[in-house]
Amino acid sequence: MLSDRYDAEIVKEVLLSRENYKPFPTSEDRSEWCELPQNLKCFWINKGESRLNYSWPTITATQYMDFSRTGNRVRYDTVLLDRRQDLASLVIAECIENHGRFMDDIVNGIWCICEETFWGIPGHGYMMRRQDPLPDVSDRIIELFAAETAALLAWTCYLLKNKLDTMSRMICERIHFEVKTRILDPYLQRTDFWWMGFNQENMLNNWNPWCNSNCLMAFLLLEDDQQRREAAVVKAMHSLDKYIQRLDPDGGCEEGPKYWIYAGGMLFDSLELLYGATNGKLDVFQEPLIQNVGRYIYKAYIDGSFYANFADCSPKVNVPADLMYRYGLRIEDARLSGLGAIELKKKREKSTFVQFSIMYRQLSAIFHYSEMEQYIGESPYLRDTWFAEMQVMAAREQEGSSDGLYLAAKGGHNDESHNHNDIGHFIVYCDGSPMIIDPGVGTYTSKTFFSERYSLWTMQSAYHNLPLVNEAQQLAGRPYEADRVHYHQEATMASITMNIAKAYPEAAGITSWKRAFKLIRDSNPYIEIHDQFQLTHTSDDITLVFMTPHSPQIEGIGSIALQDVNNHGLTIRYNEELFAVSVDTIILDDEVMREAWGSQLYRIMLSAKTAVNHGDSIIKISK
Numbered sequence: 001m002l003s004d005r006y007d008a009e010i011v012k013e014v015l016l017s018r019e020n021y022k023p024f025p026t027s028e029d030r031s032e033w034c035e036l037p038q039n040l041k042c043f044w045i046n047k048g049e050s051r052l053n054y055s056w057p058t059i060t061a062t063q064y065m066d067f068s069r070t071g072n073r074v075r076y077d078t079v080l081l082d083r084r085q086d087l088a089s090l091v092i093a094e095c096i097e098n099h100g101r102f103m104d105d106i107v108n109g110i111w112c113i114c115e116e117t118f119w120g121i122p123g124h125g126y127m128m129r130r131q132d133p134l135p136d137v138s139d140r141i142i143e144l145f146a147a148e149t150a151a152l153l154a155w156t157c158y159l160l161k162n163k164l165d166t167m168s169r170m171i172c173e174r175i176h177f178e179v180k181t182r183i184l185d186p187y188l189q190r191t192d193f194w195w196m197g198f199n200q201e202n203m204l205n206n207w208n209p210w211c212n213s214n215c216l217m218a219f220l221l222l223e224d225d226q227q228r229r230e231a232a233v234v235k236a237m238h239s240l241d242k243y244i245q246r247l248d249p250d251g252g253c254e255e256g257p258k259y260w261i262y263a264g265g266m267l268f269d270s271l272e273l274l275y276g277a278t279n280g281k282l283d284v285f286q287e288p289l290i291q292n293v294g295r296y297i298y299k300a301y302i303d304g305s306f307y308a309n310f311a312d313c314s315p316k317v318n319v320p321a322d323l324m325y326r327y328g329l330r331i332e333d334a335r336l337s338g339l340g341a342i343e344l345k346k347k348r349e350k351s352t353f354v355q356f357s358i359m360y361r362q363l364s365a366i367f368h369y370s371e372m373e374q375y376i377g378e379s380p381y382l383r384d385t386w387f388a389e390m391q392v393m394a395a396r397e398q399e400g401s402s403d404g405l406y407l408a409a410k411g412g413h414n415d416e417s418h419n420h421n422d423i424g425h426f427i428v429y430c431d432g433s434p435m436i437i438d439p440g441v442g443t444y445t446s447k448t449f450f451s452e453r454y455s456l457w458t459m460q461s462a463y464h465n466l467p468l469v470n471e472a473q474q475l476a477g478r479p480y481e482a483d484r485v486h487y488h489q490e491a492t493m494a495s496i497t498m499n500i501a502k503a504y505p506e507a508a509g510i511t512s513w514k515r516a517f518k519l520i521r522d523s524n525p526y527i528e529i530h531d532q533f534q535l536t537h538t539s540d541d542i543t544l545v546f547m548t549p550h551s552p553q554i555e556g557i558g559s560i561a562l563q564d565v566n567n568h569g570l571t572i573r574y575n576e577e578l579f580a581v582s583v584d585t586i587i588l589d590d591e592v593m594r595e596a597w598g599s600q601l602y603r604i605m606l607s608a609k610t611a612v613n614h615g616d617s618i619i620k621i622s623k
Helices: 008-014 030-034 038-049 061-070 075-097 103-115 122-127 144-167 169-189 207-222 226-245 264-276 288-299 321-331 334-352 359-367 369-374 591-597
Strands: 301-303 384-387 392-396 405-410 426-430 433-436 467-469 477-481 483-490 493-499 510-520 526-539 542-548 553-556 559-563 569-573 579-587 600-608 612-622
Touching: 008 226, 038 075, 038 334, 061 075, 061 122, 075 103, 075 122, 075 144, 075 359, 103 144, 103 169, 144 169, 144 207, 144 359, 169 207, 169 226, 207 226, 207 264, 226 264, 264 288, 264 321, 264 359, 288 301, 288 321, 288 334, 288 384, 321 334, 321 359, 321 369, 334 359, 334 369, 359 369, 384 483, 392 483, 392 493, 392 510, 405 510, 405 526, 426 569, 433 569, 467 510, 467 526, 526 542, 542 612, 600 612
Parallel strands: none
Antiparallel strands: 384 392, 392 405, 405 426, 426 433, 433 542, 467 542, 483 493, 493 510, 510 526, 526 612, 542 600, 553 559, 559 569, 569 612, 579 600
């Protein structure tokens, strides 16, 4: 899409020089900074003031080694990422106020970061050729946060260069040296980083656009040699093409809405950088695939901060308002821009504060703030959504509103990026409130991405809304998949059917398990889950699982009520002749899980009363 259309000769003709590349006003270009709304100025100056006379936290060797010793990814990562976010806040505060009072703290922050042995996190040290509890300073790998750090320092130099040079010319020279040594040179010289896609295309995920976009920023802002700038742009386009080629035509993000921020969202950042650095000459925003990638995020939207959260995704996702707004404008989609405007109006000034240290997004959010405040757009509440490649459907009672029932269900396979073993899984919301849920994912540790991943309960099919048969759960891997998947929708109904038998091991003894989901839109709307199964031998070890954040109330024979604190609720009806009901309480001790759901979740289990070798059951869910 990129490299075939825009070859090296075209790049040479259209790429702006560093001197002519002016994506945002520097601290000396005062008019746009001075015109920012007063409330926004106060928000960022207050953030800067909270770090005046700041004692930058130390990062020690043993802190880094904590990951290899305990598997903990939080203690070291938090200090490293806070350093970057604090520097970004100080830089923006200085650009807004322009009195120089934040400069000493900015210089200290720059110096601290430049002194770090490795700009990445310990969990990504596996990329180094020599494995050790400490990073190898001679092996300059580029991973997510090393690339992000380079971009942050590049933006700092771009915005404040004259002020920094007045204090000492060594500051920006140090930034140039460190970024060149750690990022720019390795980016041009090496092709073996897996995320580039030149050697391992099948592994590509959000790392590709995430790393490429930040490396591009560093080149565009810091590199003086125009030939090296051109070479970086050409290489980035080739690498991004590897990622784009494996995207689903309908734009589905198998990593879920949270990772769309760093997958489809970072792809947009990369394309926007190429667009801006060439005065719009490199432009693929009218391509249907690129437009569909953007539209994914509102197709996965439920209500408030809730999104359909399959894979490693929490139910509540803070999608950057400005990212959705700008993406929507670029592809002329008023729903996408409208969702961005909704997000801004919910969070006001806080919407310009972007997770990690993505200065590009923070600057863009700041300078689009007033524009977004006035934007209306179109409703993001789609009635029906279908992603054919991922085999994910979503349906709600009515277009344009979160009132009523919402159903999302999935087929797919168990080798997706950030996979959970969840073929045939579903979620149900009522009036925008979660009722039957996907628990999401806990705090990342060393187990999350390596051989022990499926020892974590959040990844297991037993804690998704799925059958358990003969104590056997679904297994991970590409062969474990849904079969004969069919989707259908019309005005009065949306449905998906599939056979999920292949998702289970032979020990489960499942010959066939046809699972069908329907949302019926009539005068009394309801959701139906229809299971028809055939086993290799008779068994009474058959259980249907339903996960919920609300204490289930057994109302009577064959009826379970769920209700939230705002009195939104629904009733689950089942055949009491077939199933006995029980409830497990799952105490949540993980901070990420508690933030999403509170102190506990509940696992409703409908267990077979008698031994059978086949069965046919219907669960009905209604308000």
